[in-house]
Amino acid sequence: MYLTRFRVNTGRSDAQRLLSSPHRMHGAVNMSFPTAQTRDGSGPRVLWRIDRDAAGETLLFIVSPTRPDLTHLVDQAGWPAADAPGWTTYAYDKFLTTLAEGDTWGFRLTANPVHSIHHQYSKEGDPTKRAAHRTPRHQMGWLLERQQRSGFEIVQKPVDQRLLEHGDEHELIVRDQRPWQFRKPPTKTNRDDVRITKVTFDGRLRITDPDVLRRTLTHGLGKAKAYGCGLMTLAPVR
Known part of the structure; x- marks a missing residue:
């Protein structure tokens, strides 16, 4: 790699x-x-x-x-x-190969946080569609839901350092959010524009499973990897 x-x-x-x-x-x-x-x-x-x-x-x-x-x-x-x-x-x-359980790192991740929703007039059993999370709270929630199965946990703040009663428990910020809409060459099955929302997270994590985290770092996290999403990098904690 x-x-x-x-x-x-x-x-x-x-x-x-x-x-x-x-x-x-x-x-x-x-x-x-x-x-x-x-x-x-x-x-x-x-x-x-x-x-x-x-x-x-x-x-x-x-x-x-x-x-x-x-x-x-x-x-x-x-x-x-x-x-x-x-x-x-x-x-x-x-x-x-140096990553070890319990180590703490700073991280940056650009991702495409999405969830599945039903159409406004859909019936029970109808297929869902992907929709972007729009608010920092829901975007952070998207990442927090995936932390354990991705080989890490985001470090929690001491209670006396939290600025809010809820939603400020972790050392995690949304540094940037940008919606994208662009067109790629049409095919027989797809002539629509591509719509994604890129969100950049900065924070601190603690490794819980080094092997799983290695896979996350080399395979990516979330959707839209072809379009600049999913890459997490680590940096020493200052």
């Missing part, structure tokens, strides 16, 4: 086109690998995420089973004339 960080040159028009469309970015990320990646659940898949840091930089993170070649992204959305290659790739397996 590999973790790659690429700095996006937002001053270039091609970079703006990629950042404005998760479908285009998905295609650009896929072109970083000569062999098509598995999507049948039999192994780790390619995950990616766009971060904007405190310094105003825009970063593309990729987790992948094989090492990517981002030369085409440097040409489109980087600094082609610079001396450095424009991206850094780390051996992710070495880090994953």
